[in-house]
Amino acid sequence: MTLLDRLFNGDRLALARVITWLENDPDRRERLMSVLFSRTGKARRIGVTGPPGAGKSTLIDRLIVRFRLQGFTVGAVAVDPTSPFTGGALLGDRLRMQSLWSDPDVFIRSLADRNHAGGLSPATADVMTALEAAGKQVILVETVGVGQTTLDIADLADTTMVVLTPESGDSVQAMKAGLMEVADILVVNKDDRTGASHFASELRNVLEMRHNESGWRPPVLRASARDDTGIEAVYEQLNTHLAFLSQSDRLYQRRLRQSRAAITRALSEEMRRKVVSHPDYDTLIDGLCVSVARREKTPQDAARTVMARTA
Amino acid sequence: MTLLDRLFNGDRLALARVITWLENDPDRRERLMSVLFSRTGKARRIGVTGPPGAGKSTLIDRLIVRFRLQGFTVGAVAVDPTSPFTGGALLGDRLRMQSLWSDPDVFIRSLADRNHAGGLSPATADVMTALEAAGKQVILVETVGVGQTTLDIADLADTTMVVLTPESGDSVQAMKAGLMEVADILVVNKDDRTGASHFASELRNVLEMRHNESGWRPPVLRASARDDTGIEAVYEQLNTHLAFLSQSDRLYQRRLRQSRAAITRALSEEMRRKVVSHPDYDTLIDGLCVSVARREKTPQDAARTVMARTA
Numbered sequence: 001m002t003l004l005d006r007l008f009n010g011d012r013l014a015l016a017r018v019i020t021w022l023e024n025d026p027d028r029r030e031r032l033m034s035v036l037f038s039r040t041g042k043a044r045r046i047g048v049t050g051p052p053g054a055g056k057s058t059l060i061d062r063l064i065v066r067f068r069l070q071g072f073t074v075g076a077v078a079v080d081p082t083s084p085f086t087g088g089a090l091l092g093d094r095l096r097m098q099s100l101w102s103d104p105d106v107f108i109r110s111l112a113d114r115n116h117a118g119g120l121s122p123a124t125a126d127v128m129t130a131l132e133a134a135g136k137q138v139i140l141v142e143t144v145g146v147g148q149t150t151l152d153i154a155d156l157a158d159t160t161m162v163v164l165t166p167e168s169g170d171s172v173q174a175m176k177a178g179l180m181e182v183a184d185i186l187v188v189n190k191d192d193r194t195g196a197s198h199f200a201s202e203l204r205n206v207l208e209m210r211h212n213e214s215g216w217r218p219p220v221l222r223a224s225a226r227d228d229t230g231i232e233a234v235y236e237q238l239n240t241h242l243a244f245l246s247q248s249d250r251l252y253q254r255r256l257r258q259s260r261a262a263i264t265r266a267l268s269e270e271m272r273r274k275v276v277s278h279p280d281y282d283t284l285i286d287g288l289c290v291s292v293a294r295r296e297k298t299p300q301d302a303a304r305t306v307m308a309r310t311a
Numbered sequence: 312m313t314l315l316d317r318l319f320n321g322d323r324l325a326l327a328r329v330i331t332w333l334e335n336d337p338d339r340r341e342r343l344m345s346v347l348f349s350r351t352g353k354a355r356r357i358g359v360t361g362p363p364g365a366g367k368s369t370l371i372d373r374l375i376v377r378f379r380l381q382g383f384t385v386g387a388v389a390v391d392p393t394s395p396f397t398g399g400a401l402l403g404d405r406l407r408m409q410s411l412w413s414d415p416d417v418f419i420r421s422l423a424d425r426n427h428a429g430g431l432s433p434a435t436a437d438v439m440t441a442l443e444a445a446g447k448q449v450i451l452v453e454t455v456g457v458g459q460t461t462l463d464i465a466d467l468a469d470t471t472m473v474v475l476t477p478e479s480g481d482s483v484q485a486m487k488a489g490l491m492e493v494a495d496i497l498v499v500n501k502d503d504r505t506g507a508s509h510f511a512s513e514l515r516n517v518l519e520m521r522h523n524e525s526g527w528r529p530p531v532l533r534a535s536a537r538d539d540t541g542i543e544a545v546y547e548q549l550n551t552h553l554a555f556l557s558q559s560d561r562l563y564q565r566r567l568r569q570s571r572a573a574i575t576r577a578l579s580e581e582m583r584r585k586v587v588s589h590p591d592y593d594t595l596i597d598g599l600c601v602s603v604a605r606r607e608k609t610p611q612d613a614a615r616t617v618m619a620r621t622a
Contacts, residue, residue, distance in 0.1 A: 030611065037609045252604070259603035259610070263596065266614035271582040274618070285574065292570035293563070298348045299570070300341060303577035307585070 004035060007134050010073070012107060015134045019109055022126040026273075033126065036133040041255070043075075043132040044242060047157030048142045049179065054163045055189040056142050058225035059234070064106060066235045067138050073105040075131030076140040077124055107131060125156055125262060154182040155261035158254050159241045161185040161234075164203070166195040180206060183218050185237050191222040191230065216244055278310035315346060318445050321384070323418060326445045330420055333437040337584075344437065347444040352566070354386075354443040355553060358468030359453045360490065365474045366500040367453050369536035370545070375417060377546045378449050384416040386442030387451040388435055418442060436467055436573060465493045466572035469565050470552045472496045472545075475514070477506040491517060494529045496548050502533040502541065527555055589621035 006014035018036075021028045046063075048056050060076055067074050109127055128139050143153050154160050162183040167190075180186075186207075188200045203220045219237050223230030245251040275281060288302040297305075317325035329347075332339045357374075359367050371387055378385050420438055439450050454464050465471050473494035478501075491497075497518075499511045514531045530548050534541030556562040586592060599613040608616075 033611060034609050038606050041604070041606050255604045256600045259600040260596065262610035263599055263603060263613045263617070266610040267586065267617055268579060268583065270611065270614045270618060271586070272579065275578065275582070285571065288574055289567050289570040292574060293352070293566045295349050295352050298345050299573035299577040300344060300581065302574045303581045306574070306578055307581060 004032075007130070008039070010104065010135045012104065015107060015130060016109075019127050019130050022130060023123045029126065033129065036129050039133040040129050041132075043137055043139050044159075045128065045139045045141070045157045045258075046238060047153040047160040047182075048140060048163060049144070049153050049160065049182070050163035050189075051144070051165075054165050055225045056163045059163055059187065059189060059223065059231070060140050060142055062225050062228055062231045063140065063235060063238075066231065068103065068106065072137045073135055074107075074138045074140065075128070075134070075136035076106075076108045076142070077127050077131070078108065078110045078142045107134070107136060125265070128156065152182065152261070155258055158245060158251060159184045159238060161187060161238070163187045163189050164199070165190045166193045166199045180210070184216065184241050185234070186218055186220045187230075187234055188220065188222045189225055191224050192227070196222060214250075216241070275306060275310045280309060281306070284309055315343075318441070319350070321415065321446045323415065326418060326441060327420075330438050330441050333441060334434045340437065344440065347440050350444040351440050352443075354448055354450050355470075356439065356450045356452070356468045357549060358464040358471040359451060359474060360455070360464050360471065360493070361474035361500075362455070362476075365476050366536045367474045370474055370498065370500060370534065370542070371451050371453055373536050373539055373542045374451065374546060374549070377542065379414065379417065383448045384446055385418075385449045385451065386439070386445070386447035387417075387419045387453070388438050388442070389419065389421045389453045418445070418447060436576070439467065463493065463572070466569055469556060469562060470495045470549060472498060472549070474498045474500050475510070476501045477504045477510045491521070495527065495552050496545070497529055497531045498541075498545055499531065499533045500536055502535050503538070507533060525561075527552070586617060586621045591620060592617070595620055 001009075003014050003017060007018055018032060022032060048060055050056050057078060060078075064074050064076065109131075124141060124143075128141060131139050141153065141156055160182045162179045162185070164179070164186065166188065180203075186203055188196055188203070190196070191200075200220050200222055207218055207220065221230060221233050221237060223234055225231065245254065284306060288297065288305060291297040292299055292302050312320075314325050314328060318329055329343060333343060359371055361367050368389060371389075375385050375387065420442075435452060435454075439452060442450050452464065452467055471493045473490045473496070475490070475497065477499065491514075497514055499507055499514070501507070502511075511531050511533055518529055518531065532541060532544050532548060534545055536542065556565065595617060599608065599616060602608040603610055603613050
C-alpha cells in the first residue's frame with residue numbers, strides 16, 4: 001500500500017510524514033497537493049482566534065472531546081506559540097490527555113515554531129487539506145488574533161470563533177484589532193474573572209450597533225475552558241452556525257471566498273518562485289541592494305528592474 | 312512653497328498629509344516615494360517589539376523624552392492596536408503628555424486600524440521614509456511581537472529592542488516566538504512584578520547558550536516604563552549598540568539587509584499589481600474560484616492559469 005493510500009485510510013504516521021513534506025519539500029508538495037486537494041471540500045472548518053493567553057487551545061481541547069462524543073473524526077492545527085496545545089494536560093487532568101493524544105481519530109499538529117510564530121503560515125492551508133484528505137470530518141485551526149496576518153483566518157474557516165478574556169481590554173480595542181469583524185461566535189473565556197459579565201455585555205452592545213448584512217448575529221458566550229463550563233453552549237452555537245450556513249448558498253459563498261484566497265496565495269508564491277529561480281536573480285538583486293542602500297534607486301525602481309530582467 | 316518643501320522643513324500638517332497619501336493613494340505614493348526616499352539613509356531606526364500589553368508604547372514615550380533632551384528630532388510609528396501611544400498620558404502625567412504631543416520636533420503616527428492590526432503593514436516602511444525625509448533624526452517603530460509578520464521588524468530597524476514582562480511566560484516560549492532571535496536589546500518591563508528578577512536571569516541564561524557570531528551579546532535590562540525607572544540604562548544601551556554597529560561595516564550590512572527586504576516587498580506588490588490590473592483578471596479569477604471550490608483545480612493550477620493568461 002502506498003503512503004497516500006495509508007493516509008487515505010487515516011494512518012497517523014503517513015499523515016505526519018506527508019505534512020512534513022508539505023511544509024519542507026516544495027517539489028513533493030506540488031504533486032501531493034494535486035492528489036490531496038481533490039479529496040477535500042466536505043469537512044467542517046472551524047477557525048479559533050484571539051489574543052495570546054486567551055485559552056484558545058484549552059477550549060479547542062474541550063471541543064474536540066465533544067466532537068468525538070458525537071463520533072466525528074477531528075484534525076487540529078495550532079499556530080499559537082504562546083499557548084501550545086495541552087492535549088488536555090491541565091492540572092489533575094492527565095487521564096483525559098492520554099485519551100485525546102492516543103485517540104486514532106484525533107490528529108493535532110502544531111505549527112508553532114520560529115518560522116511562523118503565531119499567525120497563519122502559508123503551510124496552514126496545506127495541513128488542513130492533508131487532514132481532510134486523511135478523513136478528518138472536523139478541522140479546527142487556531143491562530144493568534146493580533147499581529148498582521150497575511151492570511152485571514154476567515155479565509156480558511158467556515159465558522160470563525162473569537163476567544164477573548166475579561167482582561168482582553170475594552171470592546172473598542174477588540175473592534176480595532178479587527179477581531180469583531182471576523183467573529184461568527186464570540187467566547188468570553190475565563191469567565192470566573194472580575195469583569196467577565198460587564199465585558200460580555202459590552203461586546204453585545206458593540207455587536208448590536210454593527211450593521212449585519214449576513215443575517216447572522218454573532219452570539220457572545222461565556223465559558224471557562226479550564227473548568228469545562230459553558231462548553232456545551234459553544235458547541236451548540238457551532239452547530240447552529242453550520243445550519244445557518246447550510247441554508248441557501250451561504251456555505252458555497254464562503255467556499256468561493258476561501259478558494260479566492262487560496263488562489264491569491266498561490267499566485268504570490270508562483271510569481272515569486274518564477275522570479276527567484278531565474279539564473280540572473282542573485283547577481284541582480286545583490287547589485288540592486290547596493291543601489292537602494294545608497295538611495296540611488298527606490299525599492300520600486302529596483303523591483304521593476306528585476307521584473308524586466310527576469311521576464 | 313510646495314507641500315513637499317513644507318514637509319522638508321518639518322511642517323507637521325504637510326507630513327500628515329503626505330503620510331495619508333502614501334497609505335491610500337497608490338499613484339501619488341509612487342511619485343512621492345521617489346522624492347522622499349532619496350532624502351533618507353541618515354536617521355537612526357529603532358524597532359520595538361514584544362507581546363501586547365508589555366508596555367512598549369510607554370517605554371517609547373519615555374525614550375522620546377530622552378532623545379529630545381539630547382536635541383534629537385523624533386518620529387514614531389505605532390502599529391500595536393492593543394497599546395496605543397499615550398503620548399505620556401499616564402495617570403498624573405498630563406503635563407508631559409501635553410508637551411510631547413505639542414512638541415514640533417516629535418511626530419507620532421499610529422497605524423493601528425483594522426486593516427493592519429498589530430503587525431508591520433506594508434505602509435510602515437513608507438511612513439518611516441516620510442518621517443526621515445521630514446527631518447526626523449531618530450525613527451522609532453513599534454510592532455506586536457506575536458503573529459506572523461510578513462515584514463520582520465529587523466528588516467526595518469538598525470537596532471531591535473524586545474520588551475517582555477515577567478508574565479510573558481518562560482524564556483523557552485520567548486525563544487519559540489522568535490523574539491530572542493531578533494533582539495539586540497531585551498527589556499524586562501514592569502519589573503516591580505513578581506518573578507521579574509528570575510525572568511531576567513532566565514533570559515540571560517538562554518542568551519548565554521546561544522551562538523553569537525555578530526560579536527554583540529544582547530543585554531537584558533530591567534525597567535518600569537510606567538514609573539520611569541531603568542530608562543536611562545535602556546537609552547545608554549541603544550547608544551552602545553549604535554556605536555557597535557558603526558564599527559567596521561556593520562551598519563552598512565544592516566542597511567543592505569533592509570534594502571533587500573524593501574526590494575522583495577516592492578517586488579511582490581509590483582507583480583501583484585501587474586496581474587490584477589490586467590483587463591481579463593476579474594472574469595478569469597471568478598471562473599477559477601468556482602473550479603477550485605469544486606475541487607476541479609488546485610489553487611496552484613489556478614494561479615498558473617492566471618499567470619499564463621495575464622503575462
